Amino acid sequence: MEFDVVVVGAGPAGLATAIRLKQLAQQNSREVNVCVVEKGGEVGAHILSGAVIDPRGLAELFPDWKERGAPLTQPVTEDRFLFLTETGSFQVPGFALPGCFTNHGYYTASLGTLVRWLGQQAEALGVDVYPGFAAQEVLYTEDGKVRGIATGDMGIGKNGEKTARYAPGMELLAKYTVFAEGCRGHLGRQLEARFKLREGRGPQVYGIGLKELWEVAPEKHVPGLVVHTAGWPLDSETYGGSFLYHLDNRQVAVGFVVGLGYSNPYLHPFEEFQRYKTHPAIRDFFAGGRRLSYGARAITAGGLQSLPKLTFPGGVLVGDDAGFLNASRIKGSHAAIKSGMLAADAAFEALGAGRSADELSAYPAAFEKSWLHEELHRARNFKPFMSKGLYTGAFLVGVDQMLFRGKAPWTLAHAHADNETLKPKTDVAPIAYPKPDGVLTFDRLSSVFVSNTNHEEDQPAHLTLKDPAVPIVVNLAVYDAPETRYCPAGVYEIVREGSEPRLQINAQNCVHCKTCDIKDPTQNIVWIAPEGGGGPNYPNM
Incomplete structure (x- = not known):
């Protein structure tokens, strides 16, 4: 099938790209054929975010978003920022909060619900949206330009043979292809390597975000309340913190972010999240409530200096596939929407000029002149x-944001990629975590159950190893198998049969967070897209 533009990923960036292209076509009485493919079983199925949503990008895409019924209905009413110790807390006075931690004018909401709404707007404009189809391969012309993607075959068994439910993949060809896969996109990673998009640029760095959605007791619900914390249960040398957002309908989104540059291989992000909920300043919110859902995903955190080159012959990177998230604000949806719009503008101009498969240089040029570049620069x-x-960093961030307003005459680099930071197990002490009580705190397997995660079991593994010996001779021997802890879904397990340990990969549990692809010390684990429609099915995350 041939299109003018193919978009990979129906998140905020991908859908904004498609919508903007159709809007421009209508305004200029032209026809532009746009296709969006999405690996989730439905639009929004794989979307997970806090989320406090800055509507700036949405307002540029749809100035009448309120009249159209966009699902942003609960404005932020109060900001609290707490520093936690093991038994106490200290609330930062409002006047001392940097602007990046204030959320007046924003909304607590489900990004998944907003993305489903965006999908409806895209289809109403004539965008072809295909959920349940995973982009498996980038297609190239003979001279090496991107010419589209191929979706994965369905119905291939574990042995690599076709099963009774076999259906071949499809080639989707385009004059331009937009990659909007989200954080650590598996095709985006390949494109970065092929076109040397990171040459001369700093490494990307990441966090893992874990989230639960709760229905709380009426007397515990404070509509629009936004609470962020730093400190306990993490030590002061480990980057991370929490969010707790009161939505409408008595729902509360609670989550925990751990920077993946941590050094102790015994650190267990999921267990740190569970432990955080037991803090005296936090646990009372959940008394009498019940957990509705759970999920996890990696997030880009490197900022402006970690952005790759955004263009290559025949395509572009947008949204978190490039790394536009603003880590200081813990916000990325507005940036994703804006980046998609900028890419669409460049593609529409090129199509109107009769061009195809060249580099859309107008896109990065427009980004550098945009409010998004200004925001990320600050x-x-x-x-x-x-x-x-924590303490040195908080002081320096305060100076940078309050005194210099983000315009200090220096730009700091990231010293290491996240897979380079683990210390050997002999250099650190194990961390003892309390057992879950099943009421406030939970184990990983019961959590995966409420993420509605499912994969067709008879398919090739989408969690692949470059060398099957490395998990034992390196990861287990040197780091005591950190993949059994940094995975938020219990995918990796060391099984001991007699005296010979082996790594067992429970791919059925995978929530597509990509943490293993990022944090594995030797980069031996490579995440690829499984059969379309697999993975989590988040209802309201």
């Missing part, structure tokens, strides 16, 4: 400062 030193430790 925040560029946040993550490097916070990597220096």
